Amino acid sequence: MDIHQTRRRRVLQTGGGFGLMAALSAAGFVVPKAALAEWNKAAFEGKTVADAMKALGATSPAASGEVQIIASDIAENGAVVPIQVVSRLAGTQQIAVFVEKNPNVLAAVFDVGPDLAPDFTTRVKMAESSNIVVLVKSAGGFATATKEIKVTLGGCGG
Amino acid sequence: MDRREFLNVVAAGAAAGFAFPAREAAAQQQAADIYDAPAFGNASLLHFTDCHAQLLPVHFREPSVNLGVGDMRGKPPHLVGDALLRHYGLAGGSRAAFAFSHVDFERLAPVYGKVGGFAHLATLVKRVRASRPGSLLLDGGDTWQGSATALWSKGQDMADAAKLLGVDVMTLHWECTLGQERVTEIAEKDFAGKIEILAQNIRTADFGDPVFEPFTLRTINGVRIAIVGQAFPYTPIANPRYLMQDWTFGIREESLQAAVDAARAAGARAVVLLSHNGMDVDLKLAGRVRGIDAILGGHTHDGVPVPVVVDNPGGRTLVTNAGSNGKFLGVLDLDVGAGGVRDFRYRLLPVFAGLLPADPEMDAHIAKVRAPHLAKLGEKLAVSEGLLYRRGNFNGTFDQLILDALMAEKDAEIAFSPGFRWGTTVLPGEAITMEHVLDQTAITYPYVTFAEMTGEQIRLVLEDVGDNLFNPDPYMQQGGDMVRVGGLAYRCDPTAAMGRRIGDMTLRGRPLEASKTYKVAGWAPVAEAARDAGGEPIWDLVARHLRRRKTVAPPKLNLPTLSGVEGNPGIAP
Numbered sequence: 125m126d127i128h129q130t131r132r133r134r135v136l137q138t139g140g141g142f143g144l145m146a147a148l149s150a151a152g153f154v155v156p157k158a159a160l161a162e163w164n165k166a167a168f169e170g171k172t173v174a175d176a177m178k179a180l181g182a183t184s185p186a187a188s189g190e191v192q193i194i195a196s197d198i199a200e201n202g203a204v205v206p207i208q209v210v211s212r213l214a215g216t217q218q219i220a221v222f223v224e225k226n227p228n229v230l231a232a233v234f235d236v237g238p239d240l241a242p243d244f245t246t247r248v249k250m251a252e253s254s255n256i257v258v259l260v261k262s263a264g265g266f267a268t269a270t271k272e273i274k275v276t277l278g279g280c281g282g
Numbered sequence: 283m284d285r286r287e288f289l290n291v292v293a294a295g296a297a298a299g300f301a302f303p304a305r306e307a308a309a310q311q312q313a314a315d316i317y318d319a320p321a322f323g324n325a326s327l328l329h330f331t332d333c334h335a336q337l338l339p340v341h342f343r344e345p346s347v348n349l350g351v352g353d354m355r356g357k358p359p360h361l362v363g364d365a366l367l368r369h370y371g372l373a374g375g376s377r378a379a380f381a382f383s384h385v386d387f388e389r390l391a392p393v394y395g396k397v398g399g400f401a402h403l404a405t406l407v408k409r410v411r412a413s414r415p416g417s418l419l420l421d422g423g424d425t426w427q428g429s430a431t432a433l434w435s436k437g438q439d440m441a442d443a444a445k446l447l448g449v450d451v452m453t454l455h456w457e458c459t460l461g462q463e464r465v466t467e468i469a470e471k472d473f474a475g476k477i478e479i480l481a482q483n484i485r486t487a488d489f490g491d492p493v494f495e496p497f498t499l500r501t502i503n504g505v506r507i508a509i510v511g512q513a514f515p516y517t518p519i520a521n522p523r524y525l526m527q528d529w530t531f532g533i534r535e536e537s538l539q540a541a542v543d544a545a546r547a548a549g550a551r552a553v554v555l556l557s558h559n560g561m562d563v564d565l566k567l568a569g570r571v572r573g574i575d576a577i578l579g580g581h582t583h584d585g586v587p588v589p590v591v592v593d594n595p596g597g598r599t600l601v602t603n604a605g606s607n608g609k610f611l612g613v614l615d616l617d618v619g620a621g622g623v624r625d626f627r628y629r630l631l632p633v634f635a636g637l638l639p640a641d642p643e644m645d646a647h648i649a650k651v652r653a654p655h656l657a658k659l660g661e662k663l664a665v666s667e668g669l670l671y672r673r674g675n676f677n678g679t680f681d682q683l684i685l686d687a688l689m690a691e692k693d694a695e696i697a698f699s700p701g702f703r704w705g706t707t708v709l710p711g712e713a714i715t716m717e718h719v720l721d722q723t724a725i726t727y728p729y730v731t732f733a734e735m736t737g738e739q740i741r742l743v744l745e746d747v748g749d750n751l752f753n754p755d756p757y758m759q760q761g762g763d764m765v766r767v768g769g770l771a772y773r774c775d776p777t778a779a780m781g782r783r784i785g786d787m788t789l790r791g792r793p794l795e796a797s798k799t800y801k802v803a804g805w806a807p808v809a810e811a812a813r814d815a816g817g818e819p820i821w822d823l824v825a826r827h828l829r830r831r832k833t834v835a836p837p838k839l840n841l842p843t844l845s846g847v848e849g850n851p852g853i854a855p
Contacts, residue, residue, distance in 0.1 A: 196532035197757040200518045206490075206530070245490075253780075274758050277746045278519045279700060279808040 168230050173222045173257050176230040180220055181266075182259055188213065188267035191260050195273055202250045202275040211242035215263025219244060225254035250275050316377065317409060317637070322627040323617030325502040326417035327509075327554060328410060330403065331580030332606035334428025334456075334704040335440050336721075337648045339396035339635035341707040342607040344585065345674040346384045349852035350562075351776050352754030356851050359561045359584030359603055365851035370587050381609065381632035382585050384854070388669055391709055398608025398633050400443050401640035401648060406611055406633055407447060408641065414615070416502040418450045420509065421477075422580035422604065423558045426468075427456035428704045430659055430720035431651050436460055439651040441472045446644055451478050451498060455514035455558045455581065459726050462526045469494070480511025480556065482541045483534040493529055496541040499548055505618045508545030510574075512538065512557040514581055520760045522727050524810040533563065533757060535571060542573040552618050554578060561603040562756035565592060572596025575623045576614060579603045581761050583673065583703045585610055589628050602628060606704060609633055659720075662713035663828035668836025670714070672705035672722060675751065675776075677766045680705060680722055682837035684805075684820070685768030687827035692732050694803035695789060696740065696770045701747065701763030710836075714828055719821050723805075729817030731804045737787070737794040740802065744772065744784045752776040752783065768840055770794065777846035786843065 170176025177185065194208040209219055219234045219242060231248040248256070253274040260267050350360025361369050363385050372378045380390040381397065411417050421444060426437030437460050444452070457465050469479045482496030497510040515533045518526055538555075545553050552575045557564050560581040568577055573596045576589070585605030592599045604612040610630050617625040652659065672678040677685070681699050688697040705722040708714055735743075743765065750760040764774075773786040787794035794800070805820040807813070828834065847853055 194536060196515075197755075198516055198519055198760070200516075200523060200530060200532075274749075274753075276519060276750060276760075277743060278523075279521075279747075279806065 164233065167220075167233070168228060170229055171227070173224055173229050176222060177220075177259055177266075180218075180233070180259065180261075182261070185259060185266035185268050187269060188260070191258055191267055191269035193256055193258055193269050193271040195256065195271060197272070198274045198276060199250060202252075204247050205250050205273060205275075206245060206247050207256060208243070208245045209258050209269075211260045211262065213242075213260055213262035213264060213267060216242040216260055217263075218261040220259040220261075221246060221248065222257040222259070223248050223250055223254050224257060225252055226250065317406065317631065319410065319613060319629050319631065321413040322615035323625065325505045325507055325552065325616045325618050326410075326414035327578065327614045327616070328407060328414075328417055328419045329422060329556075329578040329602075329604050329612035329614065330420075330608070330610065331422025331558075331578075331604045332424040332583055332704070333398065333400075333608040334424055334606065335426060335432035335437075335724075336398055336429060336608045336706065337400045337431070337439065337443060337651070339399035339402060340607055340721075341391055341396055341709060342398070342609055343387045343669070343671040343673060343707045344382065344384045346854040347675040347852065348584075349675055349752070349776050349847055349850055351752050354562055354565075354754075354756070358588075358590055359582065359586050360850075360852040362852055363854035372587075377632065377634065378587070381634075382587055387707075388710065391707075394634060395636040397635060399635050399640070400447065400608065401645040402635045402638040403608055403611060403633050404447050404641035404644040405638045406631065410611065410613055410631075411448075418500060418502065418507075418509070419448050420556050420578055421449045421452035422556060422578065423453045423513065424456045424580065424606075424704070425452065427459060428721065428724060430717055430724055431655060433720070433724040433726070434655065435651065436464055437468060438472075441468045442651075443644065443647060445472065445476055446647055449477050450500070451480055451509050451511070451556060453481050453511040453513050453556050453558050454479065454484070455517055456521070458513075458517050458526045458529070459521050460525075461726070462529055465526075480509065481513040482510055482538055483515060483531055484513050485530050487528050487530045490530070496537070497545050499545065499550060506549045506551050507616075507618070508542075508548070508550035508553045510538065510541050510545065510553065510555045512555055512559055514558040514560075514761070515563070516760045520762060520808075522808045522810070522813070524813070525726065533559070533567070535567065538567075539571050539573075542571065546573055551620070552616055552623050554614075557581075560756075560759065560761035561586065561601065562759060563761075564601050564603070565590060566756045568592035568599035568601050569594050571599075574599045575616070576600040576626070577602065578612060578614065580606075583607075585630060587630050600626065600628065602630070604630060607706065659715065659717040661716040661825075663716060663719065663825055664714050664832050664834050666708050666710065666712055666714050666834045668710050668834075670708040670718075670837075672707075673703055673763075675701075675763050676774075676841050677839050678705075679837045679839065680708070681766035682768070682839055683828075683834065684722065684824055685766055685840070686837060687824045688730070688803040688805070688820075689768050691823050691827055692730065692801075692803035694732065694769070694801045696735075696800055696802045697768035698743070698802065698804040699766040699768070700806045701751070701765050703761075703763055714834065716821070716825060719824050719828070723819075723821045723824065725806060727806055727808070727813060728819040728821065729805060729807060729812055729815070730820055730823055731807050731812060731817055733802050733804075734799040735802045736797055736799050738796040740770070740794065740800065741784055741787060741796070744774075744787075745781055748774065748776070748783045749780040753780070767842075771840070772842045774842040774844055775846040776844070
């Protein structure tokens with residue numbers, strides 16, 4: 125039943141987190157820290173999605189069906205909400221994740237190298253039900269996708 | 283077959299299954315005929331769901347309030363009472379009307395008797411399977427929880443009963459509240475090589491790896507069929523997450539589509555989803571996921587006599603829901619050709635204990651698991667003068683009794699009780715036994731809570747639970763009923779947006795103040811901290827209260843004043 129997970133855990137244990145990261149880095153999958161873009165202070169301190177997007181250089185970007193947010197409609201735990209973002213836009217360079225109702229709306233920015241598939245999973249914290257907005261910067265400009273995730277007190281089901 | 287022919291077949295199937303005569307006497311004479319369900323096609327699936335561990339026959343009153351909002355308004359399963367009878371052409375007073383609706387429940391219950399019971403279900407299963415060689419028996423989940431003996435044996439009585447019944451495949455919800463270790467233990471020890479647990483939407487919380495197989499391929503009379511499993515998507519939200527903390531759930535449409543595609547690629551000529559989504563979620567999902575021929579659904583406890591046919595980009599999907607508490611056995615007969623499903627018949631057969639002799643082997647098993655507990659189960663706590671039931675969107679009379687007990691025993695001004703949809707019915711004049719109380723309360727987190735809450739906090743709780751029931755998007759619903767409320771009067775508009783459904787909250791005639799604190803009792807907390815705080819099991823509190831009262835007058839229901847539901851056929855006038 126848990127063949128897959130056992131196998132994967134063993135790989136991680138024997139490989140060791142550090143070694144694996146080093147291998148990925150050497151293969152060009154993870155960009156070395158020195159090459160990372162500067163911390164965008166203005167974007168991460170933005171209080172509204174519009175302000176934070178502006179700080180990332182985007183004004184009123186259009187929604188795109190090529191950007192997909194995969195996440196549960198109701199969060200199991202608002203403190204740790206898994207979110208997967210997939211971009212099928214050619215030349216995707218950057219993916220930003222916003223939680224509309226969080227005090228600081230920008231949760232994460234991924235700078236995407238040319239050899240990396242633009243398919244990320246991250247976890248965000250949400251105090252209340254909110255839209256998740258994703259901004260993708262690609263060769264064709266900026267595009268967004270939006271998904272509502274509900275945070276509930278729980279109980280009472282069934 | 284075009285759409286019109288397809289629907290005619292549905293209608294024919296319905297007529298064949300429900301040709302009940304109008305008069306009760308005639309109905310009883312012809313009672314045996316209702317189980318003469320001629321076999322059809324070349325691959326049959328039998329389905330029961332949400333029996334909630336009721337091994338013995340029970341009374342179960344169907345809801346008189348089951349509101350549909352938004353696109354679901356007035357559509358199955360959101361029809362009750364006479365509207366339901368009219369929709370399906372069921373004659374008032376007939377056996378079918380008694381099984382599928384609440385109409386005349388008190389009058390008809392003594393006439394038609396109890397329903398369900400595993401020994402009677404076993405007889406029906408054997409009978410139906412005799413004319414359907416190779417058929418599969420599917421268990422939709424909520425099988426290991428809901429009774430005293432299931433709680434005390436950690437689901438063992440039900441796991442053994444499922445094996446005896448001949449279950450082939452099952453999926454999960456309340457089973458998980460026995461703890462993920464216990465579920466794994468039954469899957470790997472008791473069920474190994476016998477019953478396959480399927481759930482495409484349960485993954486490990488760390489890496490998102492599958493915990494169970496997503497689907498199984500079976501061959502029935504040379505026809506390759508896939509059964510895909512869908513557990514209740516919101517188990518760690520509706521129930522305590524700490525009981526299944528390494529597992530994550532969700533609807534997971536994308537991986538469901540992938541499972542259906544993989545099953546087709548592996549040669550499945552028909553694909554059936556064994557679902558614990560709840561009917562509204564299944565109806566939405568059926569319009570979006572391609573390649574599923576039928577959804578055999580549960581969770582919302584809707585006894586739906588005729589499948590709903592949903593169009594989607596890949597074709598058509600039948601959506602069914604097979605009720606609860608062992609009342610029904612669904613029988614789906616498929617005629618599958620080289621190109622897929624050509625035709626079908628569906629019947630939802632009510633299990634009338636009085637018409638089906640008990641299967642001796644199952645009967646012996648039930649007697650054995652109950653024997654050590656008979657004295658405790660049978661203790662008569664009080665006599666009920668009125669009908670005690672739970673099911674319905676708002677307070678049922680048994681909930682009211684629990685709320686009254688909570689307020690009295692904890693000296694609280696307000697009480698909350700969860701909107702569970704399980705729990706059996708007690709007829710007027712019957713003794714309320716300890717077993718009845720446990721039928722309403724047997725969970726692994728039964729702790730009574732007592733808290734000081736502000737008026738604003740109370741409002742937020744009501745809004746939150748109201749949205750879990752009445753959100754117009756089915757994917758945002760959890761499938762329970764509204765939290766039962768004692769002491770506090772309120773207004774509810776199910777059709778309003780979240781934050782605006784609840785209003786006019788008053789306590790003893792005075793408006794609830796947002797910043798003032800109130801004494802609130804409850805039970806079944808989902809937070810881990812509440813478990814660690816302890817708290818008396820609710821059944822002990824209710825039993826103590828009943829022993830003192832001795833006789834229980836019909837409880838006065840504390841129902842909200844409803845608005846926005848005028849003319850809605852989901853509420854009986």
